[in-house]
Amino acid sequence: MNRIxxxxxxxxxxxxxxxxxxxxxxxxxxxxxxxxxxxxxxSSLTLKYETGNIATDEYLxxxxxxxxxxxxxxxxxxxxxxxxxxxxxxxxxxxxxxSANCQxxxxxxxNEIHYKQSLIKLDGLKSFQKHYLSYQLKVMKPxxxxxxxxxxDQGIPAHDMLFIDDIEENVEAAKKTGIQSVLFTGTSxxxxxFFKLGVL
Numbered sequence: 001m002n003r004i005x006x007x008x009x010x011x012x013x014x015x016x017x018x019x020x021x022x023x024x025x026x027x028x029x030x031x032x033x034x035x036x037x038x039x040x041x042x043s044s045l046t047l048k049y050e051t052g053n054i055a056t057d058e059y060l061x062x063x064x065x066x067x068x069x070x071x072x073x074x075x076x077x078x079x080x081x082x083x084x085x086x087x088x089x090x091x092x093x094x095x096x097x098x099s100a101n102c103q104x105x106x107x108x109x110x111n112e113i114h115y116k117q118s119l120i121k122l123d124g125l126k127s128f129q130k131h132y133l134s135y136q137l138k139v140m141k142p143x144x145x146x147x148x149x150x151x152x153d154q155g156i157p158a159h160d161m162l163f164i165d166d167i168e169e170n171v172e173a174a175k176k177t178g179i180q181s182v183l184f185t186g187t188s189x190x191x192x193x194f195f196k197l198g199v200l
Contacts, residue, residue, distance in 0.1 A: 026079035092124030142173030
């Protein structure tokens, strides 16, 4: 293993818990048959939003149309924000400790609403030196272009970086670019790996 200069942390279910179903519950949908008529429109717009192809106002207006004006933009935004839950226990402390030894960066498939909500709920995000966000980069993990941008921006060899993510597909894609990568399965397991790799 190479010396780690930069540790890249995913956001959702690594730094903060996320619950995608919370969006539907907040709008009063509890059964799949209630959700299905709106799911395709919701998913299509959300993909465009998370890749930076539409702005927040356009996203909310689009969802209001998908839901046939049953909800206001404010109600939709509140429900969408509710997907961001509580911090993952112990991760803020780990990031702070890692930041004392290495550069750290946030790397996330996310959007403006969820990012702003995360900044409100997670004081620890200030520990990261860089934030690489899909809606700003206009590309999402596991695309190789996402990782290539980070490698170029960091200006160091790919193998001098370590990437943490809870989705195996994203981890494998990062490995293909040469970035050392670890699948997140829990705080204690990650801490052990960090000690082994010399970043703690």
